Amino acid sequence: MTLSPALSITRDLLRCPSVTPADAGALGVLEQRLKEAGFATHRLVFKEEGTPDIDNLFAKIGEGRPHLVFAGHTDVVPSGNPERWRFDPFSGEIADGKIFGRGASDMKGGIAAFAAAAIDYVKEHGAPEGAISFLITGDEEGPAVNGTVKMLDWAKANGEIFDHCIVGEPTNVEELGDTIKIGRRGSLNGRLVVRGKQGHSAHPHRAENPTPTVARIVTALSTHVFDEGTEHFDRSNLEVTSIDIGNQAANVIPGEARARFNIRFNNVWTLETLQAEILRVIETAAAGAKVEVEFLPCNSLPFLTAPGDFSALVAGAIEQVTGRRPGLSTSGGTSDARFITRDCPVLEFGLLNESIHAVDEHARLEDVDGLTAIYKRIIETYFAR
Numbered sequence: 001m002t003l004s005p006a007l008s009i010t011r012d013l014l015r016c017p018s019v020t021p022a023d024a025g026a027l028g029v030l031e032q033r034l035k036e037a038g039f040a041t042h043r044l045v046f047k048e049e050g051t052p053d054i055d056n057l058f059a060k061i062g063e064g065r066p067h068l069v070f071a072g073h074t075d076v077v078p079s080g081n082p083e084r085w086r087f088d089p090f091s092g093e094i095a096d097g098k099i100f101g102r103g104a105s106d107m108k109g110g111i112a113a114f115a116a117a118a119i120d121y122v123k124e125h126g127a128p129e130g131a132i133s134f135l136i137t138g139d140e141e142g143p144a145v146n147g148t149v150k151m152l153d154w155a156k157a158n159g160e161i162f163d164h165c166i167v168g169e170p171t172n173v174e175e176l177g178d179t180i181k182i183g184r185r186g187s188l189n190g191r192l193v194v195r196g197k198q199g200h201s202a203h204p205h206r207a208e209n210p211t212p213t214v215a216r217i218v219t220a221l222s223t224h225v226f227d228e229g230t231e232h233f234d235r236s237n238l239e240v241t242s243i244d245i246g247n248q249a250a251n252v253i254p255g256e257a258r259a260r261f262n263i264r265f266n267n268v269w270t271l272e273t274l275q276a277e278i279l280r281v282i283e284t285a286a287a288g289a290k291v292e293v294e295f296l297p298c299n300s301l302p303f304l305t306a307p308g309d310f311s312a313l314v315a316g317a318i319e320q321v322t323g324r325r326p327g328l329s330t331s332g333g334t335s336d337a338r339f340i341t342r343d344c345p346v347l348e349f350g351l352l353n354e355s356i357h358a359v360d361e362h363a364r365l366e367d368v369d370g371l372t373a374i375y376k377r378i379i380e381t382y383f384a385r
Contacts, residue, residue, distance in 0.1 A: 016029060017090040023075075027138065068379065070132075111136065221261060221282070241260050305347055316381070
């Protein structure tokens with residue numbers, strides 16, 4: 001079977017088992033294709049104590065402005081038990097009009113599509129009047145410490161100014177072209193411990209049971225209405241993810257009870273006001289009990305790229321290729337767009353998200369090629385301005 005350039009790159013990337021933090025040759029696959037097309041490339045290894053070293057790639061063609069950057073990640077989550085897969089999860093097998101493999105849609109197929117589109121544009125038009133670049137990390141599915149954030153710092157230190165960015169995350173729900181992400185809610189994790197006094201269940205007056213208190217707190221947090229959402233964001237939502245008493249005996253009142261929670265929050269809140277509201281809810285529910293609350297470090301704040309000329313350009317290109325006018329959404333989890341928004345307007349648009357992180361992750365062949373056509377139209381329109 002003869003593959004299109006985008007599908008050929010996708011298959012080569014899928015054959016690299018680049019489970020975070022391993023690169024397994026994935027960045028080399030992309031770097032070689034871009035070098036052959038005239039892109040200047042830089043391999044950037046970043047380190048930080050307590051975290052794995054991460055290999056990253058910056059590639060660029062052209063100079064000056066406007067500067068359109070494509071961002072993405074070649075690292076993937078583990079495949080799980082490979083025996084549950086139809087094919088080896090790192091084989092890039094093709095069947096039934098789909099290409100299978102861990103990362104097919106999240107997001108090696110998207111990276112391949114943009115690379116193929118940019119290479120085709122350069123072959124047809126030469127280097128742009130401005131610049132096209134790639135900001136590709138191997139640390140999106142992991143701690144996100146030695147990847148995009150440090151690449152942005154490196155780029156700024158080297159005089160790179162980005163005007164607009166597209167992140168190739170899989171955004172579409174039903175059909176290619178149905179959704180652009182213009183923002184994301186933030187994510188904050190916390191944990192709490194209620195201190196009681198251990199004792200015999202037959203002598204409760206000599207003990208202090210933390211279980212009813214943690215139950216009240218959990219109920220209060222789970223049912224609290226933080227806000228009603230905004231024009232572009234769903235309401236903030238807190239989920240209790242763990243309750244742990246750690247008690248193995250049926251006749252012992254435990255000495256402490258623990259709980260963990262995660263809240264996805266919109267831009268109604270700052271980190272400080274949100275934490276204060278959570279503490280207020282806990283203190284009201286705890287009624288004087290001994291409660292310790294810890295908020296974990298947060299590098300995932302909400303962001304919004306307000307609809308404007310750039311989103312209209314991207315939506316127009318999608319509609320020209322697919323006939324669909326995409327909706328603008330801020331739903332879903334987090335992405336590295338949360339870091340890029342500090343430097344330039346950023347949108348997310350890629351493949352379908354129907355099989356991401358699942359057994360038999362795949363991308364439709366026609367969608368990979370369709371996404372390539374959309375990306376090329378975006379590039380053409382962007383530099384024609």
